[in-house]
Amino acid sequence: QEYTGMKIKVLEWAEEAKADVAGKLPENANVYMVAATLRPETMYGQTCCFVGPSITYGIYKVNDTDYFLCTERAARNMAYQKIFQKEGEFPCAATVLGKKLIGSLVYAPLSIHKEGVRVLPMETVLATKGTGVVTSVPSDSPDDYATVMDLAKKADYYGIKKEWAELEIPAIIKTPSYGDKTAEFLVKKLKINSPKDAKQLAEAKELAYKEGFYQGVMVIGEFAGEKVEKAKPLVREALIKKGEAFAYAEPENLVTSRSG
Numbered sequence: 240q241e242y243t244g245m246k247i248k249v250l251e252w253a254e255e256a257k258a259d260v261a262g263k264l265p266e267n268a269n270v271y272m273v274a275a276t277l278r279p280e281t282m283y284g285q286t287c288c289f290v291g292p293s294i295t296y297g298i299y300k301v302n303d304t305d306y307f308l309c310t311e312r313a314a315r316n317m318a319y320q321k322i323f324q325k326e327g328e329f330p331c332a333a334t335v336l337g338k339k340l341i342g343s344l345v346y347a348p349l350s351i352h353k354e355g356v357r358v359l360p361m362e363t364v365l366a367t368k369g370t371g372v373v374t375s376v377p378s379d380s381p382d383d384y385a386t387v388m389d390l391a392k393k394a395d396y397y398g399i400k401k402e403w404a405e406l407e408i409p410a411i412i413k414t415p416s417y418g419d420k421t422a423e424f425l426v427k428k429l430k431i432n433s434p435k436d437a438k439q440l441a442e443a444k445e446l447a448y449k450e451g452f453y454q455g456v457m458v459i460g461e462f463a464g465e466k467v468e469k470a471k472p473l474v475r476e477a478l479i480k481k482g483e484a485f486a487y488a489e490p491e492n493l494v495t496s497r498s499g
């Protein structure tokens with residue numbers, strides 16, 4: 240699986256995370272939360288950054304000034320993809336529990352929300368996939384749409400400020416079947432009431448991927464008017480060129496490419 244690793248820079252740590260990283264990083268360190276995505280063309284619509292509240296994340300040294308926050312499993316994979324300085328090494332400067340990261344302010348490249356977005360909890364984040372960090376695009380990802388709706392509805396229960404989950408959701412892609420709010424359309428159509436409706440969400444994701452990729456047209460950004468099929472690699476290239484993203488492959492691919 241070839242993902243795009245989005246570098247989502249920490250602008251301001253939540254209090255509890257601040258305590259955990261204090262004294263462990265150089266004064267001027269840039270820490271990036273790395274989110275693995277298959278939809279780089281949707282990055283204009285990022286409204287928050289999800290972590291699993293009970294997942295432990297590490298902060299790994301990339302070079303003297305830059306650090307990546309992700310699961311240890313992802314850091315180990317990256318260490319064999321020339322992402323860190325020495326092959327096979329992924330020096331860990333600090334660890335922090337997902338729960339403590341909630342409320343941190345981060346900068347999501349390309350997002351219309353230039354002032355930054357918040358780190359919020361998503362119970363369904365898998366520690367065993369990608370980087371354990373998921374960038375939220377509620378316009379085009381049914382899982383993200385269901386989660387932000389639930390977060391806003393139960394802000395007190397989740398211990399977050401309601402407005403953190405209520406950032407504007409811009410239209411990114413238009414398709415003949417679902418209009419320009421694919422995720423909202425499918426969540427309503429499949430009567431999805433909660434982020435825990437796993438079966439319907441899996442179906443919605445499948446439908447959203449297919450329609451978005453084969454029928455979608457960009458309605459925002461540098462490639463507005465272009466088909467998604469064409470815009471996807473172009474947006475990815477542009478992000479990588481600007482140093483805001485990098486290629487990240489999951490282990491299955493690594494094994495295949497090394498034996499093949």
Ligand code: ZZB
Nearest residue numbers: 276277278281364365368369371373376379380444447448
């Ligand atoms: C932004 C985005 C925008 C995504 C979208 C999807 C969609 P897949 O197909 O199952 O491999 N993701 C990444 N890592 C995790 C994780 N550890 N736990 C839970 N979800 C994760 O799923 C790949 C997608 O799942 C990734 O792409 C990421 O969300 C999420 F408009 O990034 B995506 C129709 C989907 N649309």
